[in-house]
Amino acid sequence: MVEHNVSNIQTQKIENTALENNCAAVLSIADTVRTTLGPKGLDKLLVDELGNRFITNDGATIMLSIKTIHPVAKMVVEIADRQEAKSGDGTTTAVVLAAEMLKEGKRLITDMGIHPTLIVRGMEIGIQRSIELLKQMAVKIDIEDARLAQVITTAAGSRMDGDQVVSLVSEAVSLLKNSKGKKRMINFKKSILLINKPELEDLVFDGFVLQRQFHDPQISNQLHNVGVILAKMDLKESRESWTMEMKNYDDVVRMKENQARITKEISDSICRTGAGILFISSPQVDELLLSNLLVKNILPIHVSNEELLTIAYAFDMQVIRRKEDIERGTVVTIKSMCYDEEKGLFFFENLAQQNVVTIIIGGATKVTSQERWRSVKDGISAAQSALNDGIVAGGGAVELCISEKLKEKSLNGGVESLGIEVVAHALSSIMRQILTNAGFSAFEKMTEIRNKSGEYGININTGKIENMLEAGVIDSAGIKINALKSAAEIVKAVLRIDRILIAHSPHNAVVGKSANEPNLKG
Ligand code: ADP
Numbered sequence: 001m002v003e004h005n006v007s008n009i010q011t012q013k014i015e016n017t018a019l020e021n022n023c024a025a026v027l028s029i030a031d032t033v034r035t036t037l038g039p040k041g042l043d044k045l046l047v048d049e050l051g052n053r054f055i056t057n058d059g060a061t062i063m064l065s066i067k068t069i070h071p072v073a074k075m076v077v078e079i080a081d082r083q084e085a086k087s088g089d090g091t092t093t094a095v096v097l098a099a100e101m102l103k104e105g106k107r108l109i110t111d112m113g114i115h116p117t118l119i120v121r122g123m124e125i126g127i128q129r130s131i132e133l134l135k136q137m138a139v140k141i142d143i144e145d146a147r148l149a150q151v152i153t154t155a156a157g158s159r160m161d162g163d164q165v166v167s168l169v170s171e172a173v174s175l176l177k178n179s180k181g182k183k184r185m186i187n188f189k190k191s192i193l194l195i196n197k198p199e200l201e202d203l204v205f206d207g208f209v210l211q212r213q214f215h216d217p218q219i220s221n222q223l224h225n226v227g228v229i230l231a232k233m234d235l236k237e238s239r240e241s242w243t244m245e246m247k248n249y250d251d252v253v254r255m256k257e258n259q260a261r262i263t264k265e266i267s268d269s270i271c272r273t274g275a276g277i278l279f280i281s282s283p284q285v286d287e288l289l290l291s292n293l294l295v296k297n298i299l300p301i302h303v304s305n306e307e308l309l310t311i312a313y314a315f316d317m318q319v320i321r322r323k324e325d326i327e328r329g330t331v332v333t334i335k336s337m338c339y340d341e342e343k344g345l346f347f348f349e350n351l352a353q354q355n356v357v358t359i360i361i362g363g364a365t366k367v368t369s370q371e372r373w374r375s376v377k378d379g380i381s382a383a384q385s386a387l388n389d390g391i392v393a394g395g396g397a398v399e400l401c402i403s404e405k406l407k408e409k410s411l412n413g414g415v416e417s418l419g420i421e422v423v424a425h426a427l428s429s430i431m432r433q434i435l436t437n438a439g440f441s442a443f444e445k446m447t448e449i450r451n452k453s454g455e456y457g458i459n460i461n462t463g464k465i466e467n468m469l470e471a472g473v474i475d476s477a478g479i480k481i482n483a484l485k486s487a488a489e490i491v492k493a494v495l496r497i498d499r500i501l502i503a504h505s506p507h508n509a510v511v512g513k514s515a516n517e518p519n520l521k522g
C-alpha cells in the first residue's frame with residue numbers, strides 16, 4: 001500500500017460507532033455472496049420460512065432472498081436490486097466492490113481520523129477516472145463479431161448446465177443476427193423472450209410464444225401466412241346491473257340494440273382488415289363480439305398490457321386504440337400460428353424480416369429451471385451490454401489494471417489520494433476474490449500479473465496466466481461501469497452516516513411542523 005503524507009490533511013475524529021455498526025452489517029451481508037464470485041464460486045442453500053429449499057450461486061438471487069432488517073445492510077440489497085434492474089448481471093461484482101470500498105474507507109476514518117467528506121471527494125474522482133479508463137479500454141464489437149459468443153460463455157458458461165445454457169442463448173442470438181429485419185437496432189433484451197417451464201424440453205423458437213389455455217373446436221390449431229392486428233380498446237359489454245337500474249323498459253331495449261350495433265360495426269371492421277388473429281388487451285370483452293369474430297374465422301386472443309407491448313415490438317406493429325382506427329391500423333402477416341393444446345402454448349412463427357425469438361427453458365425441477373433461466377438472462381444481458389458499450393478483459397484483469405493506474409495518480413498526493421486509493425483497493429479485490437474462490441493463492445499470482453498489461457489474468461479454466469481477451473474470458477464494459485457506479489453511490493452514503501436515528505413516519509408528523517421539516521427522535 002502506498003504511504004501517504006497526511007500531515008497536511010485536516011483530520012478530525014468523529015463519533016464512529018454508527019460507522020462500525022453499519023460496516024459490520026454490510027460486510028456480513030457481502031460475505032455471504034462474495035464466495036460465489038467467478039466460475040468456481042460456491043453455491044448457497046436458501047431455505048424460506050415454509051421450508052422450501054433451493055441451491056443457487058447467483059448473487060442477485062441470494063441478495064434479494066436475504067431477510068435483513070438492518071437499515072444500512074438493506075442499502076446493499078438495494079445495490080443488488082439496482083444492478084439487476086439496470087444490467088441484469090454483475091451483481092456479485094457490485095456487492096464485492098461496495099464491501100471493499102466500505103472496509104477501506106472505514107479504516108481510513110477510524111484508524112487515521114480522516115474526515116469522511118475528504119474520502120468521499122477522492123472516491124468521486126477515483127470512480128470518474130475508472131469509468132473514463134473503462135470506456136477507453138473497451139473494444140467496440142458488432143453482432144457479427146465472434147467475441148460476442150465468448151461474452152455469453154464467460155457470463156453463463158460456468159453456471160448450472162452451462163454448455164446447454166450458452167447454446168440456447170447463442171442460437172437465439174444467431175437467429176436474430178440472420179433476420180432480415182435490420183431496419184432497427186436489435187435489442188436482445190426486448191427481442192429474446194424467456195419462458196420458464198420445468199415440464200418442457202429446452203427450445204429456441206424463431207418467433208413469439210404465448211402461454212394460454214384455449215379450446216374452440218371451430219378454430220383450426222394451425223394457420224399459415226396469417227394477418228395479425230393488435231388492439232387496446234374498451235370492449236366491455238353492458239352489465240346486467242346497469243340495465244336493471246334503468247327503470248324504463250324502452251331505454252333498456254334501446255341500449256341493448258345500440259350495444260349490438262356497435263359490436264357488429266367493430267367485428268365488421270376487424271373482418272375487413274383481412275386479419276385472422278386479433279390480439280386484444282381490454283379488461284372485459286363483449287361475449288357477442290368474441291363469438292362474431294369466431295364465426296368469421298378470426299381468432300381473438302386476450303393479452304395483458306405487457307404482452308401487448310411485447311407483440312407490438314416483436315412484430316413492429318401499431319396498437320389500435322379507437323374503433324375508428326381499426327381499418328387504418330397495420331395488419332402484419334406472420335409465417336404461421338400453431339396451438340399446442342397439451343402444452344398450453346401458442347407459437348407465432350416469424351417471417352424472414354421479423355426479429356423476435358423465444359427461449360423455452362426447461363429443467364428437471366422448478367428450482368433448476370429457475371436457476372437455468374437466470375443463467376440465460378445473464379448471458380443475454382451480457383451480450384446486449386457488450387454490443388452497447390464494448391468488451392473488456394474478464395477475470396478481474398481490467399479492474400486490476402485500472403487499479404494500478406489509479407494508484408499512479410494517487411501517488412501525486414493531495415487530499416483526494418486517499419479516496420482514490422479506496423477505489424483502487426476495491427477494484428483489485430475482484431481478481432483476488434475470483435482467484436481465492438477457485439483455490440489459488442491470490443497474492444502470488446497477482447504479483448506476477450501486475451507486471452503485465454491490462455489484458456492478463458488467470459483463466460480459471462486452465463489455471464494459467466493468459467491474455468484474457470485472447471483466451472475468450474471477456475466481459476462487457478457497461479456492466480462493470482454500472483457495478484462501480486451503484487456500489488460507490490451506496491458506500492459514499494454509508495461513510496457519511498455518523499448516527500442512526502429513529503424517525504416518525506411522515507403520517508405521524510407532529511402538528512405545527514412543516515411537512516418538509518424532519519421529525520426525528522434520538
Ligand atoms: P457477477 O454476479 O458479478 O456476474 P459471477 O459469479 O457471474 O458474478 O462472476 C463474474 C466474474 O467471473 C467476471 O469478472 C468474469 O470475468 C469472471 N470469469 C468468468 N469466467 C472466468 C474464467 N474462465 N476465468 C477467470 N474469470 C472468469
Ligand code: MG
Binds near residue numbers: 089090091155378
Ligand atoms: Mg455473472
